[in-house]
Amino acid sequence: MTTIHCVRRWLMAIAIGVMAVCAQAQAAEEWKPTLGQPGKDVIWLPSPQLLVDKMLDMARVTPADFVMDLGSGDGRTVITAAKRGARALGIEFDPNMVGLSRRNAAAAGVGDKAKFVEADIFETDLSQATVITLFLLPELNMKLRPKLLDMRPGTRIVSNSFDMEDWEADQVADLGCETYCTGFLWIVPAKVQGIWRLDDGNLVLQQKFQKLTGALATESTAAKITAGRMRGNEISFLVGRSQYRGRVEGAVIKGTVATGGSITRWTARRQT
Ligand SMILES: C[S@@+](CC[C@H](N)C(=O)[O-])C[C@H]1O[C@@H](n2cnc3c(N)ncnc32)[C@H](O)[C@@H]1O
Incomplete structure (x- = not known):
C-alpha cells in the first residue's frame, strides 16, 4: 500500500468517526418529550411556570438553599431555583429527560448551579436538601412522607397539586387556573413530644x-x-x-x- 492510500484510509476512518459522533449529538438534541409520556412511577407533565415560581416563593428560596426536585422532568423547577442563586439538583429516572434538562440548564446559563442525576427518587439521599419540590402523585407523596418528616427541622417541602393527607400543609396557594394550579408548603417540624x-x-x-x-x-x-x-x-x-x-x-x-x-x-x- 502506498503512503497516499494509507493517508486516504486514515482520513476516511476519521471522517466516519466524526460523522457518527455528530449524528449521535444531533439525535440527542432533537429528542423531544411528549406530554404524558410514561415515567417509572408517574408520567411526565410539566408544572406551569407560574406555579413553579409560586412554589419557590412559598419555600422562600434564597442563594443559601440547596433545592432538590424529585422527578425533575425537563428541569424547569431546578433551573428556576438556580436562577434565584440556589444550588439545585434534579432527580430523574428517564435518561432522555436528564439529557434534555442539562441542555436546558446550559441554554439558561445556569449549568453551574443546576445539576441533574439519573436516579430513582426512592433510592436517593435527600438529607442535604433545604428545600424539596414535588409534582408526583398522592400515593408517592405518602410513600416519601416518613423520609421527609425525618429531614432536618425547618426543611421546606413544596408540592404541586397533591397533599400529604393528615399532615396538613402550613400554607396552600391556589393560582385559580384550570389544572395543576395549587401549591402546598410544609415546614418539617422539630420533634418535641x-x-x-x-x-x-x-x-x-x-x-x-x-x-x-x-x-x-x-x-x-x-x-x-x-x-x-x-x-x-x-x-x-x-x-x-x-x-x-x-x-x-x-x-x-x-x-x-x-x-x-x-x-x-x-x-x-x-x-x-
Ligand atoms: C409529573 S412529572 C413532574 C416534572 C417536574 N418536576 C415538573 O414539575 O415540571 C414527574 C417526573 O417524575 C419522573 N419519575 C417518575 N418516577 C420516578 C422515580 N421513581 N424516580 C425519578 N424520577 C421519576 C418522570 O419521568 C417525570 O419526569
Whole structure:
C-alpha cells in the first residue's frame, strides 16, 4: 500500500468517526418529550411556570438553599431555583429527560448551579436538601412522607397539586387556573413530644406533625396549652392569655412568654 492510500484510509476512518459522533449529538438534541409520556412511577407533565415560581416563593428560596426536585422532568423547577442563586439538583429516572434538562440548564446559563442525576427518587439521599419540590402523585407523596418528616427541622417541602393527607400543609396557594394550579408548603417540624422541665413546673407535649397539645403544670396550677404549633424549630403555644414562643435547640427550648404588657424569659429542658 502506498503512503497516499494509507493517508486516504486514515482520513476516511476519521471522517466516519466524526460523522457518527455528530449524528449521535444531533439525535440527542432533537429528542423531544411528549406530554404524558410514561415515567417509572408517574408520567411526565410539566408544572406551569407560574406555579413553579409560586412554589419557590412559598419555600422562600434564597442563594443559601440547596433545592432538590424529585422527578425533575425537563428541569424547569431546578433551573428556576438556580436562577434565584440556589444550588439545585434534579432527580430523574428517564435518561432522555436528564439529557434534555442539562441542555436546558446550559441554554439558561445556569449549568453551574443546576445539576441533574439519573436516579430513582426512592433510592436517593435527600438529607442535604433545604428545600424539596414535588409534582408526583398522592400515593408517592405518602410513600416519601416518613423520609421527609425525618429531614432536618425547618426543611421546606413544596408540592404541586397533591397533599400529604393528615399532615396538613402550613400554607396552600391556589393560582385559580384550570389544572395543576395549587401549591402546598410544609415546614418539617422539630420533634418535641415528651416532658420538658421548666424552672417552676413541667410542660407535657403531645405532637401530631406541626400541631401540639398538652399541659403546663406548675406547683400551684395545671393548665392546658392551646394554639400549640411548630414551625421548624420554632415553638409557640398559649397558656391562658400567656403567649409562649421559643426555639428548640436539641434538648433545650429557650424563649419568651408575653402576658399582658410584660415579657419574661423561659427555658425548658427535655426530661423524656
Ligand atoms: C409529573 S412529572 C413532574 C416534572 C417536574 N418536576 C415538573 O414539575 O415540571 C414527574 C417526573 O417524575 C419522573 N419519575 C417518575 N418516577 C420516578 C422515580 N421513581 N424516580 C425519578 N424520577 C421519576 C418522570 O419521568 C417525570 O419526569
